[in-house]
Amino acid sequence: MKKIINIIIASLFLFVPLLIAQRPRMQAIESPQVHADRTVTFNFKAPQANQVELSTQFIKGPQALTKDSTGLWTITLGPVEPDIYPYNFIVDGISVADPNNVNIFPNERFKSSLVEIPADKPAIYSLQNVPHGQMTYCYYFSKSMQVTRPLIVYTPPGYNKNNQKYPVFYLISGTTDTEETWFKVGRANVILDNLIAQNKAVPMLIVMPYGNTFTGTPDPSSLQAADMYKIFNDDLVGSIIPYVEENFRAIPKRESRAIAGFSRGGGQSLFAGFTNIDKFAWICSYSAYLSPEVFEKYFSNIYSDPQATNNRLKLLWLGVGNEDFLYKQAITFNELLKEKHIEQQNLITSGGHTWMNARLYLTETLQLFFK
């Protein structure tokens, strides 16, 4: 109810596709502005700044903005390949989110904003006029950590109107991410809504825990990584799965449980999946790996009888980008599994350790689960 003078609303409905939940552009400064030719303009008001740059994942390195006489810094880039990209401004060396963009990347350490470059045909991660599931924020008590922790659960369209039980997919995000990152950045709900509407995925629950175990982030190639994975595993098996199966209509069987994660979450998923092969039949890693030392120390149950493992696992899926800083380690892990005669599916994409790839791997694997 603040009085806001001179609101620029002339361009209010430009580039706002109907049927798509879009935030209005009410602010005097509109940023980002995505144009019909897929170029995008970023604006930032900073009359006192000496230098403003843009950092984003669709172009390498910081890009200098130019300042007009009113102190508005601006840059237009592209055309840009359709996707959802994180970006931030760097103002005299300080990284800041875009104050005029409501779409924030949930993260413990940095504040980035998100820009979606729409495709001609709506992308699988774009909100469309299909039945929508719901994202439910819960609290559960972690017995192993002795603390109340947050959890988000996706329920598919129709969940509130039937008594059906559903398979459950446990989906973990990366280092410094929160339980919200697969929702707000990964768009897990939108992707699954669309895949269900297209008959490409089966209705399921998706459980998004907070993967940070309070115990630091050891180098994934170290044996200490396994200690952190174990702490997460204790929380998952001892508290998260029981909470979900008590509070949601979940099918409590191993053939109806999948687990995957991005980055640190991928390591956590591989570790928890292999530790609990009696509980998970579908295991994926997005842009992650287990080191040979960790695998050989902890998972003789997996490699000592590969035939038994292959019979039990409905899917072991590993995806990584060929520019990922973990690419070499991920490929080494794929080769180790092969050497141990463990069946796997692999997807090697272009690109790096990005949420663009994470969404892609999610989209691929959602179509495989529980079939």
Added chain:
Amino acid sequence: MKKIINIIIASLFLFVPLLIAQRPRMQAIESPQVHADRTVTFNFKAPQANQVELSTQFIKGPQALTKDSTGLWTITLGPVEPDIYPYNFIVDGISVADPNNVNIFPNERFKSSLVEIPADKPAIYSLQNVPHGQMTYCYYFSKSMQVTRPLIVYTPPGYNKNNQKYPVFYLISGTTDTEETWFKVGRANVILDNLIAQNKAVPMLIVMPYGNTFTGTPDPSSLQAADMYKIFNDDLVGSIIPYVEENFRAIPKRESRAIAGFSRGGGQSLFAGFTNIDKFAWICSYSAYLSPEVFEKYFSNIYSDPQATNNRLKLLWLGVGNEDFLYKQAITFNELLKEKHIEQQNLITSGGHTWMNARLYLTETLQLFFK
């Protein structure tokens, strides 16, 4: 899974009360640091900056931080009255959220962070070890706006385990806020969880719409404000209430529907409540008002037969702070209602147009509804 060197975890569990969901302090820079004596230290790394200030609602005006030889700017303030406060840094004139604080104020226009100063006894807005409800993010199709819009619905503890129907409280946030603001800043779920556990409020659903109608924010003292209120009202009555009553176990009766909002949301609530007195029996305004012109033009149904209105309304409640920039207008509205013989309950608090007051008004009114 990024390699993070030299993570400082020494102070990891300081000030992390057990049983309370708390984000760990994993970052090399810890900010804010809330001390046992209720002072609070803010830290911000900016070696190149010439000036860093802190802006927060517990102290008037920007406070200058001082820089050490490593480029870390710091300030300690307080002791501070227990509450949850928005704050941001001002770096050479640019307002930025705290990069090391995951708790962000959801807003379309600014990026602020949140700091909670704990009380000796856990405050009503502090997460406690009581049964928790859930916050569900939904999409509904707005028939009047022809667009898919977001909505958050609180369901009380036990909702998933019974077949009970519940009364519904529609709760709207302010200008530039989003549907998340009553959740992330207002802590509506935590407050109601605690009030239910203390037998001070009845279990109910809380529906948090996105109050921005795409049509600008007219001065609430202008007749144009009514046009905006009408657009919101069309969405509420035509799409939101039907969506909620179709998808949640809501009691579809006027005695079981309440409406309230903060700031612009308060104006929207008064307008929608008075327009639909056949649908709402409990109407509140937090830090808001209707202008005499709007009230007299649109609401003869309310004031022409005050006895009938008083009989129909279970509650008309208006709260405002005596330092609110809308205080005078709010008091004028209270007096107008009195002059028209409309019964009301008023709460005049200290403080201004703040979310600290909004939470307080919410806490007061939740204890009155549906009794």
